[in-house]
Amino acid sequence: MAKITNIFPGIIFVYLIAIISNYINNYFKVIINLEALTIGIILGIIYNNTLKTQSVFKSGVKFANKHLLELGIILLGFRLNFKSLLDLGPKILGLVVGFVFVVLIISNLLSRFLNVNKKLSILIGVGSSICGASAVATLAPCINADEDDSIIGASIVNFLGAIGVLVYSTIALSLNFSEIHYGIWSGLSLHGVAHAIAAAFAMGDVSGEIGTIVKMARVVMMIPVAIILSYLYNKENKKSKASFPVYVIYFVLAGILNSMGLVPQNLANIFSKLSSTFILMAMIAMGLSVDFESIKDKGAKALLLGFVLFIMISTSTYFIVNTIINNP
Secondary structure, three states, X not given: OHHHHHHHHHHHHHHHHHHXXXXXXXXXXXXXXXXXXXXXXXXXXXXXXXXXXXXXXXXXXXXXXXXXXXXXXXXXXXXXXXXXXXXOOXXXXXXXXXXXXXXXXXXXXXXXXXXXXXXXXXXXXXXXXXXXXXXXXXXXXXXXXXXXXXXXXXXXXXXXXXXXXXXXXXXXXHOOOOHHHHHHHHHHHOOOHHHHHHHHHHHOHHHHHHHHHHHHHHHHOHHHHHHHHHHHHHXXXXXXXOOXXXXXXXXXXXXXXXXXXXXXHHHHHHHHHHHHXXXXXXXXXXXXXXXXXXXHHHHHHHHHHHHHHHHHHHHHHHHHHHHHHHOO
């Protein structure tokens, strides 16, 4: 009971910021769609670096940052339908798998050129190639990433994903792409789940549905990437063991249950909405933990890395998708 009393003020505080973030996003959506995640992180950072997060909130903020994130990722699994993923066919599935690992390699190479630390580049890489800020926060324990790196990585991929939604939605109708092409391209190249789905539906329901399925195929890549990163990091750093995020296993189990039709659709929809809320609250809590002075030196170079990576991803996948679909 004492623990609940300690975390309650912080949880309520974070939830109120989540409500404000959603309100701001909905109000300005017709002008600029930044997504509530991006707004929430920004509000959290501004609050902590002007008013400072009060001690009465800190236990709840810490709880949201860790446990609500874990629960949000598990519930995200109820969006998965492995049958739909298999229906994409080996060519698209192979493209998704190859895309994720190529992006991680390119991110590592760019980090050397731009002098960005390796862990931060990995987090930007997984955020760009898998599912945005959720992937950053989920996979950070696999490499024992510092909290500053997690915050910077999540903020950058969220910001770039929001910009991507605006750009993709604006040019959707002017592209020489069918709805199928555009859906695959959006699902394959944009950062977070919300970013990819929002952009994919800009051309219609067909592109939106295809984009959603392709995006969820990328989300599934969290599983092998988590295993590989944990193994590689522990192999290289025997004195500092990284932990495998066990909740990823529950994420998979949730996907299996949903794929088998054991979860009623209305319940799956509720879980999906709760997932979005919990992940948003976790990102806000992350923002409320940011000391701007400690991250400003890393931020500019990391943002440049993320931006260059995004330009490379969006342009290359545009031509790859066009080539693959037209040459079955």
